[in-house]
Amino acid sequence: MDDVIVCGGGIAGLACGVRLVAAGLDVRVLEEHDEPGGNVRTLSDRGFRMERGPHTFMASADDVFALADETGAAPDLMPALETSGVRFIVRDGRLHEAFTGPLSFIRSDLLSLRGKLDLITEPLRTTRGDESDSAARFFERRFGPEAARVLAGAFISGIYAGDPETLSAPAAFPLFWGFEKQHGGMIRGGVSLMRERRRRRRALGAAAPPRRKGLFSLRGGMGTMSRAAADVLGDRLELGAAVDAVARDGDGWRVEVGGRTLSCRRLVMAAPPHRAAPLFEPVNQRLGEVLASVTLAPVAMVHMCYEKRAAQIPDAFGFLVPRGEGFRTLGVLFPSRMFADRAPDGGDLLTGFVGGMLDRDALELDDGDLLDTVLGDLERLVGLDRRPDHVRVLRYAAAIPQLTHGHLDRMQELRDTLEGLPGMHLAGNYLRGVGLKDAVASGMAAADAVVLEAGRR
Ligand SMILES: Cc1cc2nc3c(=O)[nH]c(=O)nc-3n(C[C@H](O)[C@H](O)[C@H](O)COP(=O)(O)OP(=O)(O)OC[C@H]3O[C@@H](n4cnc5c(N)ncnc54)[C@H](O)[C@@H]3O)c2cc1C
Known part of the structure; x- marks a missing residue:
């Protein structure tokens, strides 16, 4: 019997597993994919490094820096180039620099005088x-x-x-x-x-921690963090291991995975809410219902790889498009202008986002139409009329949890229900916030709760 099984090897489950190993517990992390990290993974192709999810985290994301320390990834931390402080917002058909201080606020024509x-x-x-x-x-x-x-x-x-x-x-x-x-x-x-x-x-x-500023990632992309965590876990991380069912087993828990039955004293559910819901329904119907009620926005990412620099693109973080401006693209990031190792020398990587709650049908577009949507908007906004040399389109039917009306009450109900299920803990980016830092923090908090419960402090 394991001390702890963690279901889900996204960054929340990995952060949890790493802490549990450090506390000396026998832990097994089960991840259904053949690669660790969930959304925190980086695809490499022909010298381009394309993120599956987050591109950066902020200097204030203390838990992410702590995870880098705990996994040995700290030497790979990399601040974004200074120009990544420049961000644009689309208004009236063109890019406006977002203001960064009083002077740029006065000069900006992003807003009217009123x-x-x-x-x-x-x-x-x-x-x-x-x-x-x-x-x-x-x-x-x-x-x-x-x-x-x-x-x-x-x-x-x-x-x-x-x-x-x-x-x-x-x-x-x-x-x-x-x-x-x-x-x-x-x-x-x-x-x-x-x-x-x-x-x-x-x-x-x-004794104050080092002063950091701006945005960060890791050499080789965000996936470096997930791989470092996987290295700490070693053979305690099982890949290609999809959890099919969980059930109470005496004081502990039983987990069905690929025809095997595993037992553990404590279980951390770190799968996204829509995946955790059906696993929980037989254990506690209300828990399953509350998890199933969390809606996740659909998003498609279009990575556009240019072997030759796209001269029309400014050195900047990228741009965001408020709804109602007449563009379908939600925003475009300029990863190669933030981190030098995201494209081969002299090349560029641009990443467009389409979809979201107000444009759910966008995911029904085929890859070519998604690319044309982003390229069409780029041409109108910055005059980029060159097609990329390589393209990778990633689709997420359920990408970002929506913290809608009543979310805090529903999360309180989850916590109350868990009181009646000793040894069961939750982690993931729907619990306390949707960003990377919240996901990491939720995994660490689950680990701390397990350690406390196990009396290992
Ligand atoms: C397109 C996109 C862009 C984003 N951009 C940003 C950003 O710029 N900044 C930021 O801070 N955050 C961003 N995020 C959010 C960030 O990626 C998430 O907060 C974080 O990755 C969530 O981690 P997680 O471990 O909670 O979930 P996940 O990454 O979803 O991991 C859950 C894991 O559980 C596994 N799993 C599911 N079911 C089972 C099962 N039955 N058995 C075994 N394993 C299972 C999955 O395979 C997955 O690996 C973005 C997310 C997306 C999708």
């Missing part, structure tokens, strides 16, 4: 929302209608590929929601957070 006034008078607005606020209602209340549609709209396309009307403000934007609740507004909250961080650094003195 839109800018609404934005800078945000601290004067004293209204408070209620828990049922959608992201659309929240941002409109704080920033006014124009900035909400353009800035928050771009942000929501980029993070959630979501519908601002159905995303829950407190669940999908807990930091900003907290700013309003505790400080009376976003700008006040942001200033207060910066002051608090500065105060904490001063208090820590020489």
Whole structure:
């Protein structure tokens, strides 16, 4: 009998497994694919390195840096080139640089004068929302209608590929929601957070962690992190091992995998909610129903590989497209302009995103039509009229969890239900946030809970 079985070898399951090994527990991580990492994997082809999911993480993603330390991947951490600080948002048929400070705000024509006034008078607005606020209602209340549609709209396309009307403000934007609740507004909250961080650094003195800025990835792509975690796990990670069923077994758990029956004292379910739901339904119907109620946005990624540099593309992170601007593409990243090793010398890699909650039918387009959609938008926006030399289209019918109205209550219900199922833990990016850092944090938190439960501290 294993101490712990982790079902799912995405980054959440891997982060969990690595921590459990460090705590001295017998752990087995079961992953259905023949490669570890789930969405955190990198495809290499002819010198191009194409991500299956996240391209970067922020300097503030402490848990991701901790995972790099715990897996030995830290030497491969790589800051993005300085120009990746430049981001564009599409408005009125062209790219506008997103503002980075007061001067660029004044000069920018991304918003009208009225839109800018609404934005800078945000601290004067004293209204408070209620828990049922959608992201659309929240941002409109704080920033006014124009900035909400353009800035928050771009942000929501980029993070959630979501519908601002159905995303829950407190669940999908807990930091900003907290700013309003505790400080009376976003700008006040942001200033207060910066002051608090500065105060904490001063208090820590020489013990303060290294100051980091900007965006990061790893040499060779994000998949380097997953491979490093897999190396730590060694033969405790089983690939090509799809979990078919789970059931209570005395004080522990029984797991059916490819005709084998395994037993464990504790089980961490790190599969995405729509995959975990049918496994749980026979164990606890309500748990299965709550997991099945989490909707995931469909997304297609179009990697466009150019052997010769695409001269029309600026040195930048990429651009995002708010809905309602007349373009189907959600955004295009410029990975080779962020990290030098993403394309062969003199080449370029561009990655377009299509789909999302407001354009679910996009995934029915064939690969050629998806490519033409992104290329057509690139031609209109930057004048790029050259077709790529190689293309990889990746489709996800269920990519990004949507933290919609009632999500926080549903997650509380999950936690309450788990109280009655000792030895069962959940990890994944639908629990506390949808990004890489939240997925890693959820895996680490599950591991810490298992260790505590097992009395190994
Ligand atoms: C297209 C895309 C772009 C993204 N971009 C960003 C970004 O820029 N920044 C950011 O922070 N985040 C981004 N994310 C989100 C980030 O990738 C996720 O938060 C993170 O990878 C989720 O990790 P996870 O382990 O929870 O889930 P997953 O990566 O989905 O891993 C779950 C694993 O469980 C396995 N599994 C499922 N069922 C079973 C079973 N029955 N038995 C065994 N194994 C099973 C799956 O094969 C998979 O490997 C993006 C995601 C996508 C899809």
